[in-house]
Amino acid sequence: MTAVLVIEDDDRIRLALLLALEEEGYRAYGVATAEEGLQRQRADPADNVLVDLMLPGMDGFEYIRQLRRDDDVPIVVVSARDDTHDIVAALEAGADDYVVKPVAIKELSARLRALRRRGRAGTTPVSSHVVGELEVSPEEGEVRRAGRIVPVTRTEFRLLCELAEHVGRVLSRRQLLQRVWGYDTGDERLVDVHVGRLRQKIEDDPANPRHLVTLRGLGYKLQR
Template identity: 75%
Template sequence: MPSVLVIEDDDRIRLSLLLALEEEGFDADGAGTAEEGLRRQQRSPADVLIVDLMLPGLDGFDAIRELRRTDDVPVLVVSARDATADIVAALEAGADDYVVKPIPIAELAARLRALRRRATTTVRDDDGWTFGELAVRPEAGEVALADRPVPVTRTEFRLLVELAGHAGKVLSRQQLLQRVWEYEIGDERLVDVHVGRLRQKIEPDPRRPRHLVTVRGMGYKLQP
């Protein structure tokens, strides 16, 4: 049974989420503050986390940053804040997905399952790919730049593998949402923010990318 930890300070919302997720087949646990949630995750790691942003004390953004120092567990932000700046900030902090309240429980459960499935599915390729100084090794789960390891999240890694496996070909944002996030319909900002994060890690000059380039009006491609 997949496990989920819900970090939400509103007792009513947290309890309703826990009950609904248990009916959807999850082993659900909850925490009312980020500090409590981080302690629980450290003691008994869940398969996937739901994090609200407006938390007392340590807010959701800082909680995700703190979590990412040691843990690459999939994180889904569920928040009433729908401003683009908030969505981008949460994804840049290290969240894998972001949805705005209210969300139907069936859709929430589907997103959680997709996040967990991606986290537990091994991408396999015997040889990997090399693009100049950039190396992508799916079998080893590694990315290297000039022979130095590049730390990437699981979602960033799957995105890079998808682009590397279609090197030289343009993949639209919708195609990447379907192949990496497993969403038939989703917010294309997920793709844009994760591409931006990857560029910060693999490009000598992220403002003038040489590897991961934008094809205006079409999508992204990894240059062979």
């Protein structure tokens, strides 16, 4: 049974989420603070983490950054804050997805299932892709640049694999959202932020990328 950790300081919202998730077939448990969330995840790792941004003590942004140091568990932000700056900041911290309250549990459940599916998808043996000094190895789950391993999150890896499998071809944000995140209706900023994070890791000059390029009005492509 898929386990979900919910980090939410509002007792009523946390209880409502836990009950709804259990009705959807998840094993769900919750805590009220980010500090408790870190301890719980490290002691009893969940398959997915839901986290609010406005928490007492350590906020959700810092929680995501700290968890990402040693855990690639899929993280979904569940927050009432829908400002672009907050969404981008959460994704840049390492979140995989962002859902705005009030939450539609069926939509949230669908997103969690998509995260799990794409987490398993990387286990299928596929030959490596070489783009310049960049090597993407889906079978090994590794990205190397000039022979050195590049640390990437699960979502960044899936995005890079998708682009590498279609090297030289333009993929729209909508296509990438569907193929990497697993759903057609969603915020395309998810794609933009993760592309930006990848550029920081694989490009000599992220502001003037050689390999992961934008075609204005069309989308992105990986080129040799």
